[in-house]
Amino acid sequence: MSNERTIVVGIDGSRPSTAALHWALGQAELTGAGIEAITAWEYPAFYSWEGGAVPPREFEGAASITVENTVDTALDERGSSVPVRTRVVQGNSAQALLEAAENAELLVVGSRGHGGFVGALLGSVSQKCAQHSKCPVVIVHSDPAEQ
Numbered sequence: 001m002s003n004e005r006t007i008v009v010g011i012d013g014s015r016p017s018t019a020a021l022h023w024a025l026g027q028a029e030l031t032g033a034g035i036e037a038i039t040a041w042e043y044p045a046f047y048s049w050e051g052g053a054v055p056p057r058e059f060e061g062a063a064s065i066t067v068e069n070t071v072d073t074a075l076d077e078r079g080s081s082v083p084v085r086t087r088v089v090q091g092n093s094a095q096a097l098l099e100a101a102e103n104a105e106l107l108v109v110g111s112r113g114h115g116g117f118v119g120a121l122l123g124s125v126s127q128k129c130a131q132h133s134k135c136p137v138v139i140v141h142s143d144p145a146e147q
Contacts, residue, residue, distance in 0.1 A: 005033035008101040009108045012039060013066040016110025020140040021074045024108040025082050033105060034083040039067040040096040063088045094128035104135050111141040
């Protein structure tokens with residue numbers, strides 16, 4: 001999608017990231033853009049060989065299932081035909097999104113995903129994206145249908 005109009009969306013399986021995808025689908029329908037749904041994974045903070053080796057493909061596989069299921073469900077719920085490409089990246093979530101959005105027209109993220117501090121208005125990923133993105137950023141706080 002590098003030569004096409006692209007909206008990059010961060011997906012982690014959380015409700016805010018699902019709401020971000022729904023918002024991005026609506027925007028893509030209005031503008032004729034395609035969507036690139038990105039999820040990133042990292043080894044857990046306390047990952048070690050002592051507890052038994054977990055192959056990287058298991059972490060990547062879980063991330064792939066998350067992004068594919070989230071996208072499939074959102075497309076079904078909206079009845080949308082927007083072209084969506086999914087991608088799984090190993091590394092820091094914010095950095096992966098910033099790199100993916102370098103040539104995008106828009107970056108859309110949820111306000112807080114997995115790992116957010118309770119009560120925080122913005123998560124660390126959305127805050128970093130808002131501060132460092134080369135394109136406009138939309139931070140979706142909640143699904144309007146749930147308000």
